[in-house]
């Protein structure tokens with residue numbers, strides 16, 4: 001095989017940004033897979049240039065002009081940026097490949113702009129792509145393994161790329177690690193609801209933790225497991241065997257059902273500093289939060305007590321809520337969350353707008369069938385900048401009024417002050433203060449308020465929200481142009497639009513695209529299979 005010059009670009013943001021939060025945190029939002037793909041490409045003997053793009057960098061200067069192959073890793077919010085970059089690199093003669101959440105959620109759309117679009121990715125998929133490495137146009141080839149990989153390279157092998165990324169994190173440095181894939185729960189809005197739970201090798205994890213202690217005085221690790229701690233004791237035994245208690249700081253996303261008091265004691269002893277449980281709804285998903293059949297105010301009381309208990313053990317708790325679920329109606333869900341803010345002053349609350357990310361989750365099929373998915377450009381699909389699902393029980397104006405009221409309540413000065421008082425330690429206090437006054441708190445109030453104003457005053461926007469037109473209002477076009485900066489010129493024609501019902505079309509057999517399923521035993525490059 002000829003030696004390829006390969007660039008790997010990870011997009012952790014969707015455009016030019018200069019906020020304080022972005023300069024402190026963006027490099028810490030880097031994923032694991034771009035680093036892994038870089039490792040696999042080097043292992044196959046190729047030259048790799050790796051850039052984690054926090055969007056202060058000049059990409060066109062950092063990537064050599066003569067690369068043969070460019071991998072781009074993108075969330076849906078960065079899809080337009082990714083499409084523009086692919087167009088630019090293709091014009092220079094490179095072949096391009098897309099991986100990451102956007103590729104898993106909207107493969108058919110991405111195939112119009114990339115030579116390869118990757119779903120589940122293991123080393124066999126990457127090796128087959130490297131062997132082929134040729135343009136596939138006008139429709140790219142969709143490559144996927146038939147399941148999540150059984151094993152992934154750990155920190156030691158990824159170190160070169162981790163170190164390079166963390167140089168862009170001036171204060172807090174969080175090393176991404178992963179101990180499991182998939183999830184045993186089946187929340188119907190989630191990308192992992194149908195992906196079986198699968199633990200990864202404990203030996204690699206132990207080796208990595210020991211390795212990191214040689215790199216930092218007290219390393220910080222962020223677990224990227226979709227739901228950390230499902231096999232709690234096995235996992236904690238491994239951590240305890242590898243490193244002395246408290247010598248590594250950890251952050252993890254975990255469900256409340258896992259965060260019992262005995263587990264919290266063990267987490268505290270082992271240096272867990274932050275935990276991100278998803279509460280999501282006061283009326284649904286009781287299994288995940290261990291509240292069973294409890295609903296409404298009863299659930300608020302129980303969860304509030306639970307989160308306050310967590311805060312007695314761990315200094316930082318970030319709770320997630322989904323706004324606009326079908327079970328919600330009237331003022332009550334929002335008022336209950338306000339009550340939760342008051343009774344649980346130490347937690348940071350994140351309010352995600354219900355978003356149907358293409359073919360990510362079973363619920364999206366129902367929503368598309370019901371004609372309730374709006375075609376907002378991908379750029380706005382990050383759970384905050386647009387809600388692409390028409391709410392079942394709210395008008396848009398009522399929904400935004402309630403959302404703004406709730407966000408203002410959570411980031412009012414009294415709430416910020418109470419949070420500050422309730423938190424322990426400078427890191428938790430300053431992180432929550434920074435998040436409140438930066439893009440997440442004040443920034444979001446400003447953004448939602450502007451959206452609410454436009455709904456009332458901008459006829460184009462109103463008609464778009466009411467599904468009377470699919471023509472994109474100028475307000476949205478201007479934002480994408482501003483965020484893309486000079487790369488706007490490279491955005492392919494039509495790339496602001498997508499078929500928001502593509503998943504349904506696929507399920508009903510109206511869409512077929514060149515695709516290849518690759519598994520360890522069935523190499524696509526060898527067999528050249530092209531099956532739907």
Ligand code: B12
Nearest residue numbers: 012029030031033073075076099100101120121192224226
């Ligand atoms: C860990 C995690 C994070 C971490 C790490 C993010 C990161 N850079 O990876 C943090 C907390 C920082 C985060 C932040 C956000 N997240 Co997040 N996150 C997750 C989570 C829980 C796990 C993802 C994961 O790492 N899985 C393990 C990997 C190994 O598996 P995988 O993701 O399935 O990837 C496979 C393939 O896609 C492929 N692949 C993945 N990446 C790449 C890259 C290349 C180059 C290639 C070739 C292949 C490839 O290989 C993997 C193995 O098969 C998922 C939910 C879930 N249950 O999966 C949400 C999820 C990915 N996040 C989501 C969102 C919306 C966000 C935010 C926008 C939220 C926000 N508003 O702030 C931000 C965006 C941050 C960013 N970097 O741009 C959505 C993405 C939807 C979408 N289509 O964009 C998800 C799916 C949750 C959801 N709402 O359903 N997130």
Ligand code: SF4
Nearest residue numbers: 183185186187190226
């Ligand atoms: S518990 Fe979390 S990761 Fe698991 S299915 Fe539900 S939302 Fe997804």
